[in-house]
Amino acid sequence: MSLTLGMITTDSVDPLPLAHWWADRLGGQIIQENDGWFVIVSTPIGILAFQKIDDPTPGKNRIHLDLGTDTDLETTVWAFLDAGASLVGERNEQGFRWFTLADPQGNQFCIAPQG
Structure with missing residues (x-):
């Protein structure tokens, strides 16, 4: 298959x-x-x-998009924030840094450096 x-x-x-x-x-x-x-x-x-x-499931979405950027991470994040996204958090684990955002309807997604 x-x-x-x-x-x-x-x-x-x-x-x-x-x-x-x-x-x-x-x-x-x-x-x-x-x-x-x-x-x-x-x-x-x-x-x-x-x-x-009619009635979305409450709470954090169980599947989300992980977006990779090949430009400056902060610049990309700010472009999303300026367009209406909201910041959920910034994370850094073992030297890998990413941001979790939410779209205008609260669906969470992440942006990290590509590669």
Whole structure:
């Protein structure tokens, strides 16, 4: 059996603005809106989807994106913060440093140096 990753899907009470936010951050574009209930974003790093649900699961998301940057880490983090992300924390373990952020709807993701 051979599998490929089709897309990463995020639950949202309001998926269209969240899809636009991620498309802008990752240099992607919305390729399907489906009346706002299931929005698909094509990005250079893969396909993301945002599906409308009435009641998102509370608490920290169990799966999150780990994004790598080939530019200055702080510059990348500040670009996300300026665009509406919030800082969850900065971490440094055994010399490896990364930031955990949350998108405008509270979904956590990490940014670290690429490589």
